[in-house]
Amino acid sequence: MAEFPGDLKYANSHEWVRIEDDGTATIGISDHAQEALGDVVYVELPELELELNVGDEAGVVESVKAASDLYAPISGTIIEVNSALEDEPETVNEAPHDKGWFFKMRPADLQELEALLNADGYKRLCESEEH
Amino acid sequence: MGLRTAIYPLHLTSNAKMVDFGGWDMPIHYGSQLEEHHLVRNSVGVCDVSHMTVIDLNGPDAKAYLLNLLPNDVNKLDRDGRALYSAMLNEAGGVLDDLIVYRDGDGFRIVVNCATREKDLQWMTQQTAGFDCTLMERSELSILAIQGPESLDRIQQILREHDKAVEADYVAGLKPFIGGWCGDWFLARTGYTGEKGVEIILPAADAFALWEQLIKAGVAPIGLGARDTLRLEAGMNLYGSDMDETVTPFESNMDITVVLDEARDFIGKEKLAQQAIEGVERELVGLVMLGRGVIRAHYPIYSGEELVGEVTSGAFSPTLQHAIALARVQTGKENLEVEIRGKRHSVEKVKPPFARNGKKAYKI
Numbered sequence: 114m115a116e117f118p119g120d121l122k123y124a125n126s127h128e129w130v131r132i133e134d135d136g137t138a139t140i141g142i143s144d145h146a147q148e149a150l151g152d153v154v155y156v157e158l159p160e161l162e163l164e165l166n167v168g169d170e171a172g173v174v175e176s177v178k179a180a181s182d183l184y185a186p187i188s189g190t191i192i193e194v195n196s197a198l199e200d201e202p203e204t205v206n207e208a209p210h211d212k213g214w215f216f217k218m219r220p221a222d223l224q225e226l227e228a229l230l231n232a233d234g235y236k237r238l239c240e241s242e243e244h
Numbered sequence: 245m246g247l248r249t250a251i252y253p254l255h256l257t258s259n260a261k262m263v264d265f266g267g268w269d270m271p272i273h274y275g276s277q278l279e280e281h282h283l284v285r286n287s288v289g290v291c292d293v294s295h296m297t298v299i300d301l302n303g304p305d306a307k308a309y310l311l312n313l314l315p316n317d318v319n320k321l322d323r324d325g326r327a328l329y330s331a332m333l334n335e336a337g338g339v340l341d342d343l344i345v346y347r348d349g350d351g352f353r354i355v356v357n358c359a360t361r362e363k364d365l366q367w368m369t370q371q372t373a374g375f376d377c378t379l380m381e382r383s384e385l386s387i388l389a390i391q392g393p394e395s396l397d398r399i400q401q402i403l404r405e406h407d408k409a410v411e412a413d414y415v416a417g418l419k420p421f422i423g424g425w426c427g428d429w430f431l432a433r434t435g436y437t438g439e440k441g442v443e444i445i446l447p448a449a450d451a452f453a454l455w456e457q458l459i460k461a462g463v464a465p466i467g468l469g470a471r472d473t474l475r476l477e478a479g480m481n482l483y484g485s486d487m488d489e490t491v492t493p494f495e496s497n498m499d500i501t502v503v504l505d506e507a508r509d510f511i512g513k514e515k516l517a518q519q520a521i522e523g524v525e526r527e528l529v530g531l532v533m534l535g536r537g538v539i540r541a542h543y544p545i546y547s548g549e550e551l552v553g554e555v556t557s558g559a560f561s562p563t564l565q566h567a568i569a570l571a572r573v574q575t576g577k578e579n580l581e582v583e584i585r586g587k588r589h590s591v592e593k594v595k596p597p598f599a600r601n602g603k604k605a606y607k608i
Contacts, residue, residue, distance in 0.1 A: 154560040
């Protein structure tokens with residue numbers, strides 16, 4: 114069964130966001146999303162310094178099954194990408210909430226977080242999509 | 245709910261993710277498609293392919309019927325049990341399906357695809373007109389494919405452990421692309437993975453028991469997802485993706501399955517004879533992309549600024565660790581590029597297979 118850590122915020126498009134102690138935001142895809150995708154074989158990460166608005170395309174994750182777009186769950190600037198995923202995309206399956214993160218952003222407006230789902234709300238969304 | 249094979253409950257026991265496949269509820273993977281792929285390339289796995297259609301052909305004119313029905317020549321079946329891969333064509337030379345035909349005494353056993361079952365049966369029945377032969381579908385039978393470099397040793401060992409020494413000895417004696425009977429089991433050294441292996445066509449209850457024994461002995465269940473990447477690496481076409489009724493075998497990299505012989509007429513021959521002289525405008529080629537990324541079906545192929553074709557099957561090759569594909573392109577085009585999400589990437593045109601027996605098998 115998929116895990117839904119309580120310290121993360123979730124977008125309807127299955128990305129998670131974690132606000133770090135220094136105020137930056139780390140973004141990845143949820144455990145539920147990686148399970149649905151199957152084995153990840155390729156990721157395309159955004160460029161550094163790229164400025165994104167909520168819902169902008171931020172990259173691509175390709176599994177054995179399909180290619181899926183990755184969207185920015187909040188607005189902000191890309192300040193770091195997890196380039197380790199380029200050689201080891203399977204990390205997304207193994208540790209989606211941890212070593213399998215995709216990129217970090219400098220958030221433009223922390224208030225946007227309130228529009229995202231908490232773990233319970235996101236879990237309900239996933240359950241409703243399955244039925 | 246779709247159709248279910250006899251193994252269905254055991255797929256669920258092995259935590260299969262089930263999907264609809266041509267009207268059947270089939271396992272796409274049991275956790276990791278990549279792991280299953282590697283297991284077949286490196287050791288052994290078992291795949292339930294009971295959704296495929298088995299048809300027995302008998303009667304005094306059985307051979308004459310097949311000589312007319314198929315572009316490949318069943319005269320090549322020079323010994324009992326030998327298997328032959330062929331297309332089945334419509335009058336215009338378009339591919340209705342691809343199939344394996346085994347010689348079985350004076351008759352034949354034919355295995356066709358599941359998604360084309362109804363169309364095939366109708367066509368094949370229609371073509372019996374004027375021939376003294378009968379077709380019998382054997383939907384009560386199951387098919388298990390045990391594939392991988394260790395498959396032959398492991399299946400023999402497991403059969404012996406379950407009082408099936410006769411069957412084990414039979415497997416030991418089988419040569420590649422040969423099949424035959426052992427009691428009411430039909431065992432053949434065939435497969436769709438590019439590895440050693442056997443396919444066993446057997447009664448449903450026996451298939452259920454054998455599947456349980458294989459899994460208990462540690463043979464991994466393999467889903468249709470891994471089966472697809474294995475066949476693509478092996479350069480084998482998938483009906484409905486790589487060829488269909490709109491293309492001929494010559495446009496589908498199936499030249500070696502066509503026998504044009506003045507003495508023999510077959511359905512679709514006229515078109516193929518014409519193409520043999522005039523050549524074809526499109527061909528099915530292998531593509532490899534050594535850079536990063538994945539090629540998928542229907543991506544457009546360019547040569548310079550000209551759109552010259554389309555990918556028919558594409559995947560990330562787990563064995564080679566780069567993207568591979570089959571594509572139908574205008575004949576003779578070079579310097580090909582695939583367009584992925586609006587960006588062009590150069591690809592190398594190669595002759596399939598891409599990988600065989602666990603290793604790279606293409607040359608640039």
